Every structure is written in structure tokens, then in C-alpha cells.
Amino acid sequence: MNTAGHSEATARRGLELTPFRGLRYDPERVGSLASVTSPPYDVVVRPDGVHHLQSADPHNIVRLILPQAGTSSARTEQAADTLRRWLDEGILTVEPEPCLYVYEQRDGNGMLQRGVIGALRVSEPEEGLVLPHEDVMPLVVADRAALMRATRANLEPLLLTYRGNGTAAEVVERTASLPPLLATTTEDGYQHTLWSVTDPVDMALVQSELARHQALIADGHHRWATYLRLRAEHPSPSPWDHGLVLLVDTVRYPLRVRAIHRLLHGLPVADALAAVDGLFRVRRLDAAQPEALAALADASCEGNAFLLAGDGGYHLLSHPDPALLARTIPADRPAAWRSLDATVLHSTLLEHVWHIPEDSPAHIAYIHDTAATVEKAERDGGTAVLMHPVREEVVRELARQGVTMPRKSTSFGPKPASGLVLRALEI
Structure with missing residues (x-):
């Protein structure tokens, strides 16, 4: 029986997740990994949160996802210049080979969430593979699109959920038992851990399972709409055919829904x-x-x-x-x-x-x-x-019917921290 919002896709193609060479902070070049991370751009409360994060470290990711300047064009140019400078200075370094990432979040109250980060093929709405449940604001999509065009990068992953509990979950669990690429605890008490998946067999196991599923957008509707817009602007094939996502199997790791x-x-x-x-x-x-x-x-x-x-x-x-x-x-x-x-x-x-x-x-x-x-x-x-908060089953049922809720109706969490891994489209 299909589960609303997370069921197996009926389209010919399912979710297509691709490895990529991620950008990550060099821990030797920043104060700490925790000090350069941020909540997703739309969770940061302006201007207090922006100023707090900027002062935490001169290389905090908020300088890319929420650049501060007088005009929209000045903000996007500032972000692009900052990203280029951090790459030139070695603040951000490029992964030596393409990979998928296993990402884990824990808090002090027993919460544990794990998922897979990769570059997901941007599918059209009529394919029914990535299901939105909220409307978006055109001005926000235009703002995010301008930022991505200028930086030519996916600066933070969307949060998507699917219902699997198969081979991908086995790869996630096995990978999480290995030494990680990085581990840090942010000031909110959350522990963040990242592993790379480079073995071709493990990557194929993850990809083959996801190819049988569809996903629900839990967080990142505006960024997904931005992916769609930018894909339409660039003849395929191009790097804009894919976007950075975190996929969480909610059979193993149910998300929380807040208002x-x-x-x-x-x-x-x-x-x-x-x-x-x-x-x-x-x-x-x-x-x-x-x-x-x-x-x-x-x-x-x-x-x-x-x-x-x-x-x-x-x-x-x-x-x-x-x-x-x-x-x-x-x-x-x-x-x-x-x-x-x-x-x-x-x-x-x-x-x-x-x-x-x-x-x-x-x-x-x-x-x-x-x-x-x-x-x-x-x-x-x-x-x-x-x-x-809206009950999660209501969100799923409406998404299955293709009915979008009023904008900013829900907050699924925990959300991935921004700044742990980025995707540069030119690499």
C-alpha cells in the first residue's frame, strides 16, 4: 500500500541521486566547524541572527546564504566574491573524488536523524517525484535564484523525506559505524557528523533504492522552486539539472513537525x-x-x-x-x-x-x-x-492529492545545518 507523500513513484523514473565533489571548510583555516555553520537561511531571524553568526567567525556560511548589502545585486555580487575568495584562500576545499555523504544529527534528548546528501536530478512537477506541500513566494524564489546564479553553487541542502527502509538504510547504518569526515556540536546542542560514501557498490545500492521512490519536500520549497527555474534557464545537460539535497528515510527516522x-x-x-x-x-x-x-x-x-x-x-x-x-x-x-x-x-x-x-x-x-x-x-x-503544528498525516495526504498548503504552514525538523557541505556547479 502506498504511503501518501512518500509512496513509490509510478513514473518511469524515480529519484536519481548523483555523487559530487563537495566543498567543505578546512578545519585548520577556521575557528571551529561549529562557528562557521548556520541554520538554513529562512530560519535565521534577521537582523539579530545574521549579526550574531557573522560575529561568530569571519567565515560563517551566513555571509554566503544571507549576504548583507544595500541592494539585491550588491548582495549577490558580494556572496559570489566571498565564495571565490574563500576558494582561492583555501578556506573552502574541494573533495578529492565524487561521493555521497551520510549526515547525522543528534540532540541531548535522544533524538537521532540520519540521511544521505547528494545531487538530485531536478524533476518536473508533472513527473510526481518530488512533492511540494506548500506554496512559495515569488520574491523569495527570485532572490534565491539570483544568489545561485551569481555564486554558481548550491549553498545549502534541501530536506526531503521518503519511505524506504531498504538497502539505502543499510548503507547509511554501516557508514555511520566508521570514522567520520567531521564532527561538531553547534551552540544549540545538536551534534553534527558527516561521512563520505565513495565505494561504487554502496553508492549503487543507495541509487537503486531511491530509483523506486518519490520524495516529499520537508524543508526548502523556495530552493526547490529555484532549482526548477534555473534548470529551465540552462539547456540540458548541464550542472543545473541537479540540486543539493538531504534525503531522510522517515521509516527509520521520523521527522518532527512544528509550527x-x-x-x-x-x-x-x-x-x-x-x-x-x-x-x-x-x-x-x-x-x-x-x-x-x-x-x-x-x-x-x-x-x-x-x-x-x-x-x-x-x-x-x-x-x-x-x-x-x-x-x-x-x-x-x-x-x-x-x-x-x-x-x-x-x-x-x-x-x-x-x-x-x-x-x-x-x-x-x-x-x-x-x-x-x-x-x-x-x-x-x-x-x-x-x-x-499541522499533523504530519495531513501534510502527506494533501501532498499526495497535489494540493499545496498555504505558504509557511509547517516546519519539519531537525533541519540540516548550512555550511557542512556545499556544491559548486563548476566542479
Whole structure:
């Protein structure tokens, strides 16, 4: 029986993973491997996170994935110049031979995740091999495309999942028992370990199993859309036919699904609450953040619910007016999509109640960290909208149906650290 979002591909071709000569930091040329890594570009909270990472080491990967300059063209040129300089200076070195990589993440609470990093053939959407579950923002895709064009590199891997538990898993487990290429612990407490797979038999075992599967995009929708755009710009065959990915077999290593919160700039909590008066049930919670989130989880069991913060307290929105939902939510989508919290937030609250454009950075920010979202709202006088995570089975079912969720609906994790291995398209 096929598993939604991760089933074996029915197309003639399956996933095609190719070895490549990775770029890695020379540990002798940097302060530490941990100090040059970063979370994925869209997890770094600007500008605080960028400045913190830049100060951690002058060669932190954030200088490539989030270059800081006055204009878009200046940012991409800066990243390209930085990458060339680091290559010339030996800060980044080229792997002696093509390989796949086994990547492991651990935390202090017993979490263990392993997967395979390689260059994946960029398949067209109609092939049904790489399934998105979220919409993307065109401006972000354009930004990532400009950066990749300028650097001619895949600077950080996407996170994809598949359902296997076969020969690839055996290769991963066997490789993880060997001495690694690198091991480091980042300041969040995660341990990161990387091994290379160079044996032709092992690489063939991984490739043959993946050729029977399709994958779900867990993290990196904008970068996958960028891969598609850049592939279309370059006649095939070319290095742009492939993109850097981490593939995790979730039969062995299930991922965690967390919410992505919204920070509404320029909308004070009092104004947000006034606008929903009579449209939602509103209850002020005299509770600390953990208790407020627990109340949100309880309310989400009964229907759509949100937690507003930014004025020093928490306000639980629940039980939206059915007539309001009928009037504002498109009726031509599956019931599972219409009932999503993210759908109600974007179609009803943002568009019709608060009149906030969802793709304008001047009006809205998408932040993974709960405490950071609340702190920024309180500091800036905005409104934090805290979300409850979507169940993973809902994500899979919608992806199988070809229905994309509202943008930034989910956060799968743990996400791969950026800076452990890069892919230069010219090599």
C-alpha cells in the first residue's frame, strides 16, 4: 500500500541521486566547524541572527546564504566574491573524488536523524517525484535564484523525506559505524557528523533504492522552486539539472513537525483584537508561555485556533464564525485544506479581517522560534500570531492529492545545518 507523500513513484523514473565533489571548510583555516555553520537561511531571524553568526567567525556560511548589502545585486555580487575568495584562500576545499555523504544529527534528548546528501536530478512537477506541500513566494524564489546564479553553487541542502527502509538504510547504518569526515556540536546542542560514501557498490545500492521512490519536500520549497527555474534557464545537460539535497528515510527516522509563527508589523494587538470582535471567540489568558501554548493545543482539538501576543499577555482566538469562513475561504479545495489553521489565517484573518498582504516583508514576517516571535512583537508594537503544528498525516495526504498548503504552514525538523557541505556547479 502506498504511503501518501512518500509512496513509490509510478513514473518511469524515480529519484536519481548523483555523487559530487563537495566543498567543505578546512578545519585548520577556521575557528571551529561549529562557528562557521548556520541554520538554513529562512530560519535565521534577521537582523539579530545574521549579526550574531557573522560575529561568530569571519567565515560563517551566513555571509554566503544571507549576504548583507544595500541592494539585491550588491548582495549577490558580494556572496559570489566571498565564495571565490574563500576558494582561492583555501578556506573552502574541494573533495578529492565524487561521493555521497551520510549526515547525522543528534540532540541531548535522544533524538537521532540520519540521511544521505547528494545531487538530485531536478524533476518536473508533472513527473510526481518530488512533492511540494506548500506554496512559495515569488520574491523569495527570485532572490534565491539570483544568489545561485551569481555564486554558481548550491549553498545549502534541501530536506526531503521518503519511505524506504531498504538497502539505502543499510548503507547509511554501516557508514555511520566508521570514522567520520567531521564532527561538531553547534551552540544549540545538536551534534553534527558527516561521512563520505565513495565505494561504487554502496553508492549503487543507495541509487537503486531511491530509483523506486518519490520524495516529499520537508524543508526548502523556495530552493526547490529555484532549482526548477534555473534548470529551465540552462539547456540540458548541464550542472543545473541537479540540486543539493538531504534525503531522510522517515521509516527509520521520523521527522518532527512544528509550527511557523507570524509577526504582523504595524498592527498593535489591541487593533487586531478589535477587528475580530464578534467574529472569533476571544479569551485573555493569564498564563506563562508554556501554559498559553497548551491552551492553544487544547483549543486546536476542537477547531481553528490562534494565540495572539505582543502586549504582554496572550489572547486565544477560537470558534470562528461559520458564516465568516464560508464567505472568505475558497470552496473549490479539499475539506482538509479548507479546515487548516493556515488557510483560515491567510484567507480569512490576513486578507479579509486585518487586510495584511501575506507576501510583503514590510507587513509580515515568518518566524520559527516562538519566544523570538513574541519578543519582537512586544519590542516593535506588532502582533505575534502563534500557530499550532499541522499533523504530519495531513501534510502527506494533501501532498499526495497535489494540493499545496498555504505558504509557511509547517516546519519539519531537525533541519540540516548550512555550511557542512556545499556544491559548486563548476566542479
